[in-house]
Amino acid sequence: MSLRNRLLLILSGTFIALWSLAAVWLLGDLRREVTVALDERLASSARMVAGLLEQLPQPLPTHRSSPLSAIELGLQSGLVCQVRSLRGEVLVRTPNTPQATLAEHGIGFHEVSIGDERWRSFTLKRQNLWVTTADRIDERETLQSAILIAAALPVALALLGxxxxxxxxxxxxxxxxxxxxxxxxxxxxxxxxxxYVRRLPKDLQPLVATLNQLFVRIAAALQRERRFTNDAAHELRTPLTAVKTHLQVAQMSSGAVAEHALLQAETAVDRMQSGLEQLLLLARVESAQDFDKDGKVSAQTLARHALADLIAVPGYQRIEVVNELTEEVYVAVPESLAVASLRNLLDNALRYSPPESCVELYMAVDQQRLLLRVRDAGNGLSAADIEQAKQRFWRISNVHSGSGLGLAIVQAVTERYGGELRLQAAPTGGLDVLLYFPLSQS
Known part of the structure; x- marks a missing residue:
């Protein structure tokens, strides 16, 4: 059922019910008032006839050549009158008055059946006379019906309107x-x-606002999908070409040359795998899916797992940890993302610093945030390079290892969970990377 039909059904049903109840009450009250008015007409007519008879010479004749008309008695049309003596003799009556006695039930209002007709009568005793006025019940009902129809017609027309x-x-x-x-x-x-819809009611503005927010989210999702597709094509093109080239060399060669070509192909496959893993992780972080918003991890666990993931990386032993945490603290970031972020920073420091130099991991609490500072002794970055380092696939021009997604992933994690990533020159040369994670309140 459409919304319009549903509203019409509800409102129409409500109106019909209310108007029907009001009409029943009004018409019922009108019917009672009409009955009271007709009875009052009988009573006032009887009192008027009694008053006229009192002015006539007494005693009244017991026989008349013809009955008195209603006009002669001053009665309204449709009424009949019968005047009897106390002995039961009919002294005066109007035409169409039944021959039977109308006052045999005593004083007051009564309903009398005479033959096939039913009468509503009123009897009044005045001196030595019984004065009775009456009208037929069918005529009363006809009059009441006409009045009720006349009153109900405007109600029906108003309801229809x-x-x-x-x-x-x-x-x-x-x-x-x-x-x-x-x-x-x-x-x-x-x-x-x-x-955009012109003259939009206030009740619909939240709906359109929500719809526009949905369009924004869909556009962002499509943009992420297109960017992931482009990034995947960009990241896979070079490793696939290298793998294909090395395999062709291995097929055309033998001995040490073939083994070297296969080793190079394996290296290209590893690079491609690492790049895809980083790309998928970045896509998951930006899509706001698959991670628990209420996840948390302790700083010690975070550092321990990140270091464990780097055991197989050459130069792992050069990492030195400076822990100034006086108590165990937790960060409001899911463990997998926090560990991946710190691992990327340490991996970059090992990759781009001299083999004999030290890589320092400094841990402390700074203004209700966990500070993880990774300091290396490499060549550092210029101010222009620092501005570009967080972009996807950015690499130092003379270095071709790595996927170029490490800092982009860390930046996406900090934006999602309220952290911060800073790059600055180290006091002793090299680069300081400062990673801030918000502390968990629970």
């Missing part, structure tokens, strides 16, 4: 949704620009 107005009102109220639907239907599948 209300339903028509509700129909047009709902259509008018839902027109912004129709406009929004038209705007979305006309958009190209590749168009992820924010949606």
């Amino acid at each position: 209300s339903l028509v107005l509700i129909w047009f009102g709902i259509g008018r109220g839902l027109s912004p949704l129709q406009s929004l639907r038209s705007v979305l239907a006309q958009r190209d599948a590749e168009d992820l620009q924010p949606v």
Whole structure:
């Protein structure tokens, strides 16, 4: 069921129920008032006839050549009157008055059945006379029905008009949704620009704002997907070409030349594997998936696991740890990402520093953040190189090892979890890389 039909059904049902209850109450009250008015007419007519008879000479004749008309007695049309003596003799009666006695039930209002007709009567005793006025019940019911129909017709017309107005009102109220639907239907599948609808009601503005946020997230996801595809093609092109070349050399050679070619092919495969792992990790970090936002790890565990991952790296023994932590602290970063970030920094320091130099890992707490400083004794970076070092696939021009994604991954982790990555020249030469992770509050 459409939203318009649902609203129409709810509002129309509510209106019909309320109007029906009001109409039943009003018409029922009107019916009672009409009955009271008709009875009052009988009573006032009887009192009027009694008053007229009191002015006539007494005693009244017991026989008349013809009955008195209602006009002569001053009665309204549709009423009949019968005047009897206390002995039961009919002294005066109007035409169409039943021959039977109407006052045999005593004083007051009564319903009398005479033949096939039912009468509503009122009897009044005045001096030595019984004055009875009556009207037929079927005529009363006909009059009541006419009054009720006349009163109910405006109610029915008002209800019908209300339903028509509700129909047009709902259509008018839902027109912004129709406009929004038209705007979305006309958009190209590749168009992820924010949606704009003129004269948008305040109730729909949060919906459009949420929709635009969704478009932003979709655009970002598509951008990450395109960038991952381009990065993968960029990262795999050179290793695949090298592997293919070395394998061709191995096929055409033998002995030491073939073994060297196979070794070079294996090195290219390892580089390709490392680059793909780094690229996938970067894609996962930027996509905000697969990691626990509430994850945490202690600083000692972080350093221990990062160092363990570098055991097989040449020059691992050159790493010296300076730990100024006085107590065990935890960082609000998932363990896998924190370890990968520190491992990348240490790996870069070992890779780009002299073989005999020392690589220092300094650990301390600085302003409610864990500081991990990696200092090497290499050639350092210029100010221009420092600005570019965090970009994807950036490498020092005269060095071709590594994937160029290490610092980009660390930067993505710090942006996601509220950390910070700084590069600056070391006081003794080389490069200082400062990694800040926020401390866990729990």
